[in-house]
Amino acid sequence: MAAAARLLPLLLLPLGWVRPGACTDPPGGGWLAGAVPEEPRCTVERADASLTYSLFLQRFxxxxxxILGGVTDNSAFRxxxxxxxxxxxxxPFPVRLSTANTYSYRKVDVPFQEYVEHLLKPQDPGRLGSGSGSGVPFHWHGPGFSEVIFGRKRWFLYAPDQTPxxxxxxxxxxxxxxxxxxxxxxxxPLECTLRPGEVLYFxxxxxxxxxxxxxSVFISTFLG
Structure with missing residues (x-):
């Protein structure tokens, strides 16, 4: 757990980097469901475990x-x-909250418990934050994978030559x-809502x- 603790200050929104273990989940992991309407339309292509590595390289x-479904077992992380x-x-560990925006980098350090108990709540449209209604504004970086562990996360994506x-x-x-x-x-944009167990590659x-x-609790992995 010490290695995970050293990584915790890199937290951006509800993101947990932890070692595998086992226990019984409370409903929704104890996290609050939100009231933000869900758009059922999905324009991102989906694939399953039948997608081979060579086909992934060729097509995506x-x-x-x-969006990859049925390719991971995240029960240990859950x-x-x-x-x-x-x-x-x-x-008691400090976490760093950030807009993670390409152009705006305001960062605030708070104890994780304070973050969860006092800051993690539904957001209004006018302020950046965490919880239902929060999110990261448009930005770009290298390729990556993002997997949802708890909650639902809606994604909006544009190709590099289509600046939003x-x-x-x-x-x-x-x-x-x-x-x-x-x-x-x-x-x-291309868009879709990611649910627990689904992985988005961009x-x-x-x-x-x-x-x-x-x-939402999610794990993002960025490729160099």
């Missing part, structure tokens, strides 16, 4: 996102990412409410923004 690795387990293991129209200090929820409805169909330099429909 360098060209477009894909066991240690419940609200009770994370508070017991990391309560957004304000760097505007929340994703505000963008969804104010800008998204004005976009012609041809200018709308290629290098793809623009992406996220919106937590619930209090």
């Amino acid at each position: 690795a360098f060209s477009r996102p894909v 066991a240690l990412c419940t609200r009770e387990k994370l508070l017991a293991a990391f309560g 129209h957004f304000h760097p200090n505007e929340t994703t929820l505000a963008w969804l409410q104010h800008t998204y409805p004005t976009l012609p169909p041809a200018q709308r 290629p290098d330099r793809w623009w992406h923004a996220t919106l937590n429909l619930d209090t």
